[in-house]
Amino acid sequence: MEILGKLQGSSLRMEIDDIKSSAALMYSEFIKNADRRTETWFLMSSPLPQTLIIAAYIYFVTSLGPRLMENRKAFDLKGVLIVYNFSVVALSLYMCYEYVMSGWGTGYSFRCDPVDYSESPQGVRMAATCWLYYFSKFIEMLDTIFFVLRKKYSQVTFLHVYHHSIMPFTWWFGVCFSAGGMGTFHALLNCIVHVIMYSYYGLTALGPNYQKYLWWKKYLTSIQLIQFMMVTTHISQYFFIKDCTYEFPIFIYIIASYGLIFLFLFLNFWYHAYTKGKRLPKVLQNQTWAHHSNGVMNGNANHEKEE
Known part of the structure; x- marks a missing residue:
């Protein structure tokens, strides 16, 4: 029996080793087409570091954070929210500029634009901008953490957490394989929308005295609708252009x-x-629909800024 047990244990170890070897081989085959320019950049060595960060984020905002705050008073984060929101505005403006200067305003056709994988200054600049956009998704996770610290649990919805999690995860693969080209147009648009949205959030966080500067809040819905229409129209060109040389069509489909x-x-x-004239749902009255719909594309769902 002892010999049989040893043989079974040895067989199990061999099976585990075979699985590990197969997994390593599959990953090696998968990663061989990755962009060598970005592989040494922060968080880009493998998808494991970001997976751990995303898992920790989900655990904190859905379990650990609420338990830690259960018997604590909600934090007053007015000052933090002001600095945070206007910092995101500044970062978004910078990314808009970089996207324009690295392709969208300096040579891209707005049609079938392939990725420039060369070491040219402009090609590397575009790849670096894509990485910065990817990293900004981790910064935006603070949205949910602030909700938890302020005990705004109703805003921590499944959709909100899902999109804050899925955006950096999918963008790791974008930066790893396709840092540039027509697949980045939605990121440029998203940065433009972020400038507008986070400006609104920042002014709201300043308090009631700044309400007079928010006359344009009624246009936020239209801005987001235009964003979705432009993203869909632009990316759909791929399906009608003959011989488009975009290297990784999977990102087009996503x-x-x-x-x-x-x-x-x-x-x-x-x-x-609007069209049927129905009474606006409560979610819009609370000014959270704008945050929800924007969050669908950029992980900023239900970003409420109440005082």
């Missing part, structure tokens, strides 16, 4: 799916809220 799904969701909301 972007197109996001754009179409949320364009239809937003149009449905627009139809019921």
Whole structure:
């Protein structure tokens, strides 16, 4: 029996070793087409570091954070929120500039634009901008952490947490394989929308005295609808252009799916809220629909800034 047990243990170890070897071989095959320019950049060595960060984020905002705050008073983060929001505005402005200068304003055709994998200054600049956009998604995770610290648990919805988690995860693969080209147009648009949205959030966080500067809040819904329409229209060109040389079409399909799904969701909301003249849902009255719909594309769902 003892010999049989040893043989079974040895067989199990061999099976585990075979699985590890197969997994390592599959990963090696998968990663061999990665962009060598970005592989040494922060968080880009493998998807494991970001996976651990995302897992820790999900655990904190859904379990650990609420338990730690259960018997504590909600934090007053007015000053932090002001600095945070306007910092994101500044970062978004910078990324807009970099996206324009590295391709979208200096040579891209707005049609089938392939990725520049060369070591040229402009090609590397675009790749670096894509990495910065990817890293900004981790910064935006603070949205949810602030909700937890302020005990605004109603804002920590599944959709909110899902999109804060999925955006950096999918963008790791974008930076790893396709840092540039037509797949980055939605990121440029998203940065532009972030400038507007976080400016609104920042002014709201300043308090009631700044309400007079928020006359344009009624246009936020239209801005987001335009964003979805532009993303969907631009990326859909791929399916009608002959011999488009974009290297990794999988990203085109992912972007197109996001754009179409949320364009239809937003149009449905627009139809019921405005065209049919129905009473606006409470979520809009609380000014959270704008945050929710923007968060669908950029992980900023339900970003409420109440005082």
